[in-house]
Amino acid sequence: MLSLIKKLWVVALIGCILIVLMTLEVRIITFEVERSQRVIPSSGVITAGVLPFGVYWDPTGTKQVTSISWGTLSPGQTGNATLYVRNEGAAPIYCAVDWVASSWIPQNASQFFTLTWNFGRAPLYPQRSRKVLVQLYVKPNISGIETFSFDIVINAQDEPY
Amino acid sequence: MGLIPWWVWVLLILIVLLIVWIWKKVIVPVATVATDKAAYFRAETAHISGTVKSSSGVPLPGAVVHTAIEPPVGDVYTLPDTKTDADGKFALDWGVPGDAPDGTYTLSVVSLGALAEATFTQIQAIAAVRV
Numbered sequence: 453m454l455s456l457i458k459k460l461w462v463v464a465l466i467g468c469i470l471i472v473l474m475t476l477e478v479r480i481i482t483f484e485v486e487r488s489q490r491v492i493p494s495s496g497v498i499t500a501g502v503l504p505f506g507v508y509w510d511p512t513g514t515k516q517v518t519s520i521s522w523g524t525l526s527p528g529q530t531g532n533a534t535l536y537v538r539n540e541g542a543a544p545i546y547c548a549v550d551w552v553a554s555s556w557i558p559q560n561a562s563q564f565f566t567l568t569w570n571f572g573r574a575p576l577y578p579q580r581s582r583k584v585l586v587q588l589y590v591k592p593n594i595s596g597i598e599t600f601s602f603d604i605v606i607n608a609q610d611e612p613y
Numbered sequence: 614m615g616l617i618p619w620w621v622w623v624l625l626i627l628i629v630l631l632i633v634w635i636w637k638k639v640i641v642p643v644a645t646v647a648t649d650k651a652a653y654f655r656a657e658t659a660h661i662s663g664t665v666k667s668s669s670g671v672p673l674p675g676a677v678v679h680t681a682i683e684p685p686v687g688d689v690y691t692l693p694d695t696k697t698d699a700d701g702k703f704a705l706d707w708g709v710p711g712d713a714p715d716g717t718y719t720l721s722v723v724s725l726g727a728l729a730e731a732t733f734t735q736i737q738a739i740a741a742v743r744v
Contacts, residue, residue, distance in 0.1 A: 459620075460717065462620045462624075464622070466624060466627060467623075469627075469628070470627070480709035510681075510683040510721075510723065511677040511681035511683055511689045511721055512691070512721050512722065512723040513679055513681070513691060514679050514723045514726075525634050528652060536689065538691060558627070576688060577688070579687060579690070579691050579692075579693075580688040580689060580690060580691060581681065582688045582689070583683075583689065
């Protein structure tokens with residue numbers, strides 16, 4: 453039989469554990485909320501100039517595009533990626549897509565690919581997003597290349613291209 | 614059974630109950646959004662409102678709410694970010710542009726990773742003239 457003092461110690465111990473666990477729970481909630489608010493910086497695959505704009509996976513602009521995975525493509529096939537270009541400035545912008553020639557791995561791979569998108573020539577007005585389809589076409593005569601990578605550049609300017 | 618003191622059993626039961634309680638309290642954000650009307654005319658103001666709460670119904674104050682309105686054709690309208698109040702509620706007004714195309718619009722809000730969508734219609738004002 454436990455004495456009264458020992459029973460009181462047990463109750464006190466349980467109380468302490470309860471307080472510790474409740475504090476832990478509050479910390480878990482706080483951590484979850486704060487973590488959801490963080491913005492992950494771009495890794496440099498998409499580059500931006502002085503005109504403020506963003507490239508996102510979603511129309512609300514919460515998932516920034518930091519890289520595009522084209523998956524497995526066969527000769528003659530086209531890879532698709534749907535993005536949202538968002539004008540975050542105060543003036544209309546015009547955008548164009550290109551790739552960094554020196555970024556191709558392997559270096560001779562660029563001759564076997566074609567990169568296009570359907571952004572169009574219309575200006576993108578401030579606080580609007582445009583849904584664009586980026587397409588990477590693999591030419592049928594591709595040979596000697598199993599994997600590839602390159603940097604896509606989206607340029608924006610205040611005059612039509 | 615007889616070898617384990619009674620207080621160990623009580624402690625184990627309490628710990629299990631606490632784990633279940635904490636599990637239920639861990640936040641899984643749930644967002645809702647709605648418009649005050651199902652259809653709007655051009656130049657009319659749409660009142661948008663919604664909530665951001667945990668899956669157990671606890672309001673999440675101070676959560677940033679990102680909003681976008683996708684028209685049937687053309688560019689997406691992005692609204693300024695807002696935050697939920699102490700009750701986990703948010704509200705926005707959006708003036709339907711004068712050049713807004715007719716059709717169904719999709720309203721999307723994202724907060725704490727939770728997505729909510731609603732649709733509404735923009736209808737052209739028709740003036741009927743009888744002669």
